Amino acid sequence: AQKITQTQPGMFVQEKEAVTLDCTYDTSDPSYGLFWYKQPSSGEMIFLIYQGSYDQQNATEGRYSLNFQKARKSANLVISASQLGDSAMYFCAMREGLGYGQNFVFGPGTRLSVLP
């Protein structure tokens, strides 16, 4: 079974509009972390935002926010005021268990295209 599901292979959004990228996860471990990364055409993976399973509030980092719904096991990324530079692949990832050095599982990714 897929641990991380991203159901949107591709998304389009108009510049300056907000967009939500979906991510659902599957784990039986009560301790886990959820991450979003951006991968532009250059290939570099850029860390965007993190949500811990015990965090009470949704994570926010500038224009990025994470809509964490624990009961539904979803961790959607919301990008507000989209910019042309936001066009990239976006990957949702999960780290199961506590402790550093645990490997991540990545979703298949969503390609976001921001239209002028």
Place this chain on the structure above:
Amino acid sequence: GAVVSQHPSWVICKSGTSVKIECRSLDFQATTMFWYRQFPKQSLMLMATSNEGSKATYEQGVEKDKFLINHASLTLSTLTVTSAHPEDSSFYICSATLAATDTQYFGPGTRLTVL
């Protein structure tokens, strides 16, 4: 902070040769580094987990003798693709875990093309 470098950024080699890729954490110590492989239009696939001073842990289906990993210090891990073949052509990305944040920070990747 939390910068990870990779060298080289791209390499072209002949079939049968070996290629070494370096991954360095520039401003932090990383007891654990990860090596991923990414084919075009696909997600990252974990190849191995590299721990400083010990043997790497390989994912199922990854040949240990083909992909040699050495984590000699807290800031350097190397991946050597031995006797490379065209099917090894891929984008290889390393990451290092920043302990204080439990976040993986990625290097810029190495594009390997085997002719």
